[in-house]
Amino acid sequence: MSSLATIVPFASGESEGGGFHVPSIADFFPPAVFFEGTVFEINRLQLVRFVAAAALIIIFVIGARRAKLVPGRFQNALEMLLDFVRVNVAEEILGKEKAQKYVALLTTVFMAILAFNLTGVIPGLNIAGTSLIGLPVMLALWVYVMYLGAGVKAHGIGGFLKTSLFPPGVPPFLYVLLTPVEFLTVFILRPATLAIRLMANMVAGHLMLVLCFSATQYFLFEAAPAMKAFGAFTLLGGFAITLFELFVAALQAYIFVILAAVYISLSIEEEH
Template sequence: MTATSTALIASAASDDGSFHPPGLEEFFPPGIFFLDTPFEMNRIVLVRLLAVAVLLLLFYLGLRRARRVPGRSQALAEMAVEFVKTNFADDVLGEKVGRRYMPLLTGTFFGILAMNLTGIVPLLNIASTSIFIMPLVFALAVYVAFIYAGIKQHGGFSFFRNQLFLPGVPWPMHIILAPVELINVFLVRPLSLSLRLMLNMLVGHLLMVLCFSATNYFFVTGEDLGVLSIFGVVTLGAGVVMTLFEFVVAILQAYVFTLLTAVYIQQSVSEEH
């Protein structure tokens, strides 16, 4: 059990020994550094910075001395980049366009993956993307690239025309459909990208803490439970399963977010969407 988990689990038991499930207050911890300034940092901000630092360090160590015949660390780094190139850049965007947006796709996938995985890392134990602002930052970066790619490919007027006016639709219908497309493409999409990522990581964290909090209650803090304490075995097993499930969800959410990034860019550079 991690130190962070222990603190969260302990908060689930009140002074009278009864059980209280974890709540959303866990995602808004008190500040640690630069208190009462615009640069105030709490535990989640520090976890984000640590995730980025570790990610950059791993790629630096893998690629700092690139050779024609790669060593083990270089081969792993190249395999990671090749995964993004094959699954997102080449398959969705094509080789020419995909090469242009490889840095964005690579940074998006591994950045989200690293921040998702902090939810199951001992002593960190919270996903850095479980707070809305971080998924929103990724989504806004995607949409800046989406608009930039479309304007670069078609020019401003043609890009917005392609996005707002559906082909094959009678012109009078555009009076209704154009505002709907405007809201859908430029508001709903970035919000849905953000919310999908945030909610998956938030709910997963709450379920894990709930399972381990219940285990702590049945085994440690609960009073006069008697035979009911056997349920601690069930909640402990559920916590382990949820941890493994969170690991899969962390990878899947990074994959889906990056895939949608590539799809949206492809739609912006195509003649019709």
């Protein structure tokens, strides 16, 4: 119940009347907190993003300044995360030589998405920073520019278009059908699916959490006595979904960075 008090007022769409209030898409468009009506308007979701970004920076600054030859638990945890992206993502997909150029990008993307996703289950924040499309789009565009740039640098504009739109080993007459599909895949679907997949999972998780904890509040404090027992089931469901959301937060960061590495690899390969 530690996060129930902050989830319900901000995320359940509660109005002045009593009763059970289901979550809605309006949860992701909260009113302004600062500078309302100006171009610098800041709402609760943006504040959550600021908190996540600041926490991520502070954690790694502290880790870097306190780094020792024999690491402690805190340094070990950070190094495990960094090595995970470097070894299991960058080097595994791109190879050791090519990975060095993109490790910083992939690590930054992974850590940022993980931090923004985890705000959805942190009491007092209770909404993922990636649950509104703007941030996922910015991250997807960053990857988009990087893999296009990597492909053009490796092959030149003409060579990149040739390897991307006209796959070798295909009968020429099939290019009439295949080339438009490859164009949509390379230039539209890859960045779009990166952003939409990330946002959709975070939105779904938030709505499920709010539904469970709002139902818990309703059953325990507003429902008829005969229905109060249902509050135990919804509370248990809320905790179960919270644990599941922790898994999804990490999984979505992993999927995003894996796909980013795959797209870069496809751009710089001679044939694919």
